[in-house]
Amino acid sequence: MPIKQDEVLLAGTRDALKRTEIFAGLPPSVLDRLADAARLHSAQHGDLLFRQGEEAHTFYVLVSGRLRLVQHTADGKDVTMANFVPGDLIGLVVALNHEPYPGSAEVLEDAEVLALPGDLMWQLMNENAQLSVRVLRMVAARLYEAHNRIRELSAERVQQRIARSLLRLAAKVGVKGEGDTIRLDLRLSRQDLAQLNGTTLETVSRTLTAWEREGIIEAGREHIVILRPHQLVVIAEDLPH
């Protein structure tokens, strides 16, 4: 739902951009052009920012909340390609080229996003090499993550992969509790974990139940606390004992 722009909001928009790592420290003129074009939207659990296959003209900066990028397969399965946290850019590269979005962007936790036109970004990147290089860095980091997942999906067992995704989520959205415990600060169903790891919700359920019995985690409805992170590392790395 678009919100009417006024001067207060415009200032807020510029602030939000400045706080975004990829835009931090850019010349004020560049920030102004971005802020003028930006539109702030808010969205809630289950909403889609865009749908797989739609032609992209707009990309998004996540200001608050949680998003994920999901690809739908021909036979109806969903595969989660990435989880996003505030500061992340979503759908940038396809918006530059007006390509179809490669997946749907789904809101996990009530979110605020800035919508920005791909054409403007394209222009700014061609004028400002520093900006291009930063975007390159971001995309390269995602390629790196994607390669890691390919390696894991190719060579590891389901258990190891689930352990890894819990650890990765802990690094991204973990909140420390008593002792070594880490609470994952997002709604996360068995189905979500299955889509992240190329498995089924039943297998995830059995795995989490087993870990809960061993005191490694505490698994509630759409909510997980890691009690013994080190033990998860042992499982993820397939270490002895």
Add this chain to the structure above:
Amino acid sequence: MPIKQDEVLLAGTRDALKRTEIFAGLPPSVLDRLADAARLHSAQHGDLLFRQGEEAHTFYVLVSGRLRLVQHTADGKDVTMANFVPGDLIGLVVALNHEPYPGSAEVLEDAEVLALPGDLMWQLMNENAQLSVRVLRMVAARLYEAHNRIRELSAERVQQRIARSLLRLAAKVGVKGEGDTIRLDLRLSRQDLAQLNGTTLETVSRTLTAWEREGIIEAGREHIVILRPHQLVVIAEDLPH
């Protein structure tokens, strides 16, 4: 093995750069600086351009031949992350940041490569936004491929994945023969196909044997001809009949 630079070779180097899509049409001054710094190497089947974990200062432009990027897992398995054909850039992003190579670059077919310093490229990219944007496009294309593979590894059966990688290789290095037949123009063992698809060489062998019986392919030692490409598509897409 480095080859002594002389004027003839330098001209050849500049030509090779110009023929590389990512450098084509850049200002001559930029091309000159790249050509001056480039060193031509040749390497043969089994050689490694670099090894996983080494700190990267150099990236490579593949001039002729075939390469692949392989990641080694902790427990000794190898996973092929990408196959490269002439014109591709290898190890660029890590060379820009002096990070460790994320995998080893292995020569599949006798190859010539240009070695270029990451620092120079970094400099040129910061001066020339057009160059940055092109590199971004290349990395984005690889991210797109990686996401496709993640989706396939997550949701598809081994048969489908093998069919897909044969079709992908056909698109990259396929040579048309009689009728619809396509010969894959690279050395490709059962083990190679297994590493591309997260499976074992035995499963690949059984699958190819079955397809050969059905007349879909002709499978020789490190050498495959696709006889009925459409039938492979049917398998890859899991279509009826």
Add this chain to the structure above:
DNA sequence: CGGCACGTTGAAGGGCTTCAAGCTCTGTGG
């Protein structure tokens, strides 16, 4: 408080891995 999404658990079975043995090419050195 009823509906529905989320979650658990069991049972059956299949796809794929693993281990093992032996075959078939290819290149190489005696």
Add this chain to the structure above:
DNA sequence: CCACAGAGCTTGAAGCCCTTCAACGTGCCG
């Protein structure tokens, strides 16, 4: 030139990991 070593490949057998189907809890929210 041929034997032989080794890499590539095939095939069989056993079985496990995981999926699939099914039925039934459980907790949340309107």
